[in-house]
Amino acid sequence: MRLFYINLDMFLMFITGILQMNFFHLGWSYFRVLEFLHIIGAILLTLFFIIPFLFVHVRESMLVAKQKSISGMLFGLTFITVLLSGVYLFLMGNRGGDEYGVVAYYVHLYGSFVLILLFFVHLKKYFSVRVFSKLVGILAFLPLYSHSQDLNLTNIELESGVSRYHNIEWTNSVTCKECHPEIFAQWADSNHRHLADSNPYYMVMENLAGMDKGEDFREWCMGCHNPSAVTTHQEKTTHFMRDNIMPNPLFVEGSANLIENYKNHPNRLEQGVSCVACHRVTAVKAKGNSSYTLGLKNRKKYLYEDAHSDLKRWMSQKLINANPQVHKDEYMQEVYQKSEYCASCHNEFLPDSKKMVVSTYDEWKNSPYNNPNDPKKHKDCQDCHMSYIEDGKFVEVQGYSTIGGIHKKDIKTHYFSGANHFLAGLKSKEHEAQSIALLKKSAKLDMHIKNGSLYVGVKNVGAGHHLPTGASDFRELWLDVEVKDSEGKSIFKSGYLDEKGDIEPNAVVYNKIFGDKDGNPVGLLFWRYEKLLKDTRIPAKKRVVECFELPANISYPVDVKVRLNFRIYPQWVSNIVKAAYPSLPNPPVITLNELEQKFD
Structure with missing residues (x-):
């Protein structure tokens, strides 16, 4: 009976691994649980059941009974190969920039087919179709989530069925730092990061708007400057607090206060324009006043992706690295490369009279730079404001936007260079220099x-x-x-x-x-x-x-x-x-x- 369960466990590991292939188009709520079960199950079963059993089985078969089984030996070698490749994928990942990760992925994938073939050859008499019925029974009880709806504050829309978000659904940008440290460092001192509580000009203006037009009018400002606060139904932007003290945010480098705050209060809402505020925009309308759609609930999250403990965060990163394509798909959209993406906030009109007060996107739209029929003349917002300037010229930044990721020929920077060199320059001279270089062009x-x-x-x-x-x-x-x-x-x-x-x-x-x-x-x-x-x-x-x-x-x-x-x-x-x-x-x-x- 013990042998049967060992065989059953190995077959389950095979099934949970194969079902993760793109061919099956498995629903995300199933996929993320299967990935976790596959990895953790493989670790536990291998350490406590399979390796002890194989040790005894090999000793009794080869040393005591003097049996020589070619299928058994091949099975053992293949098992070790699949096991080692799986360990590499879990610990190092397969993020695209590591050729060993790519090799490990294909060895683990195709090696599992060889392993299951040898499994049948060597132990076919123990195989039972009951495996299928039990597996189906497990899958039937896995969670499946679906959400959606509109929010009629400013022009922000939430996915269907959702009227507001909770703080914990706004994944803190600090969690992105582990895999994207350079991008985080650029964003951390940028004006996009400091659009709300750490921007003194904005704080004065929002308070004036509330006093002059009524407290509800703050939402007109907050839709672009502080979307996390709007969508969690907060009435105003609040100052960053360290316990009961309001520290001076003007000269803090690298968003050190955000990092410290996350460590001490991981569920506290991050204000301003965070990573997910941009990278979970699922649709845009080029009319302005925060005319975009957010999707925080309906994204595919890996297990423990929102966890705060070091162990769970470590596990989540390993799960993502082992199969990162879903993560990439969830946080990168084609529209992010187009000027229409910027229009949702860089066009601004009065909510009552509809008079335009900011028309940056419309100005670009009517300019010679909007020339999609001639790629040599066409320039989107990102081509200037997310590009690096060196000696007065735009240069391609080559390297890695993700630790262990693929090498890129032109990484879009996250300095968000623009007119406001001043506030970014209080924290980072590099940010200030990039904006001034852009202005001088x-x-x-x-x-x-x-x-x-x-x-x-x-x-x-x-x-x-x-x-x-x-x-x-x-x-x-x-x-x-x-x-x-x-x-x-x-x-x-x-x-x-x-x-x-x-x-x-x-x-x-x-x-x-x-x-x-x-x-x-x-x-x-x-x-x-x-x-x-x-x-x-x-x-x-x-x-x-x-x-x-x-x-x-x-x-x-x-x-x-x-x-x-x-x-x-x-x-x-x-x-x-x-x-x-x-x-x-x-x-x-x-x-x-x-x-x-x-x-x-």
């Missing part, structure tokens, strides 16, 4: 003097949208001009900063200004926008010319110096935010391009 200057006037041309040569874009009512892009006569005396200036740090009122500034119904600038309260008072931004590939009238009777030759300067927030905005965050430094002025020329 955006525009070129030219100038000439004619009939006593200085003409300065500014061309948007690198941005696939207007320059500036985003919250461009808060962006400052302007011309800083100085003309000196032959004696080196300054005879004309425009675009300088006054003693308060504000741009002088007669400067040429490229931005837009929102007004209320009476035509008064709305300032910080941009949700009161009813009339567009100004829009001098420069569309993609367009050139504008500014005229500066020089003083009469100047002495030639003259030296002209023109700078195209950029500041992420005006001084008056920073002053308001600094009242709440006194340690916040002033954003620096960045010169994107400059031109100096002598005219005779």
Whole structure:
């Protein structure tokens, strides 16, 4: 009888392994349990039953009875080979970048067929069809899950049948760090990571919105800045807390506070844009205001994928590594490579009047960069904002996005380089350098003097949208001009900063200004926008010319110096935010391009 159960156990290991093949299209809720049973069952049965039995069986057959069974010897050698390949797959995995992992996978797969054939040849008299009935009985009681439905807050939609999420369904990004350390490090100091509680400008704006429009209005902001809070029905973004203390989040590098918080409070909700906030978007609509669909419940999770203990997390990683294709499929969609993916948040309109306040995606859509019929001219958002810049040029980053994964020729970076070099730069100089390098690729200057006037041309040569874009009512892009006569005396200036740090009122500034119904600038309260008072931004590939009238009777030759300067927030905005965050430094002025020329 013992021999029968040994044979039955081995046959069950074979069945649970074979059913994991893609050919069978096994439902995920079945698959993840089978994978676990296959690995753990194989370990336990081999250690405590099969190896002791084979040791006794070999000793009695070959040493005592002096029997020589070729099928038995082949069975033993094949069993050891399959066992060793399985151990390698469990401990090292088969993530695509390890040729030994690939070999181990195929040895384990096809070796099991050879093993079961030798199993029948050597022990066929013990085989019983009862194996099938018992296996079917086990499978019939394995769990099968299915969920779905809509959430009518902002424009976020949840999978069918779901009205809200629980904190634990928002898998913490720290858990991704073990297998994707470099990607995590890039994301950890990026502006996507710091869109909510660790962004002082956002926190001030969300609180103002709540006070001015009512507390429910916060959700309009949170849909893109803090989707985890919206979908768990939290009413507002809350500050990160260390016990009863609110630490300063401005200068924390590598999201060390997030990592520490996860260790101490693993079920506490992660705020901001986390890994799954992007990588579990299952559908997008290019209209804005968080117009995307999330799928946190209906994803295929490996056993213990959401566990917090070290042992269970280790087990989960081994299960994923042994068969990672499902994991890849669940967290990577084709739409992630398209600009439409970004449109769900980088278009923004007022929920009542539907007036556009941010139209970055629409600007790109109407630009020459949106040219899918000519791949050489077509550029998506990701081609600039998720690419690495070196010596002023985009370069392909080769390497591994996953430990032990396949070697890639062009890994998309997760710095999310863009206009806001400042906040990311407080934590990481590398992030700051990447964003500044991108900004400096955006525009070129030219100038000439004619009939006593200085003409300065500014061309948007690198941005696939207007320059500036985003919250461009808060962006400052302007011309800083100085003309000196032959004696080196300054005879004309425009675009300088006054003693308060504000741009002088007669400067040429490229931005837009929102007004209320009476035509008064709305300032910080941009949700009161009813009339567009100004829009001098420069569309993609367009050139504008500014005229500066020089003083009469100047002495030639003259030296002209023109700078195209950029500041992420005006001084008056920073002053308001600094009242709440006194340690916040002033954003620096960045010169994107400059031109100096002598005219005779």
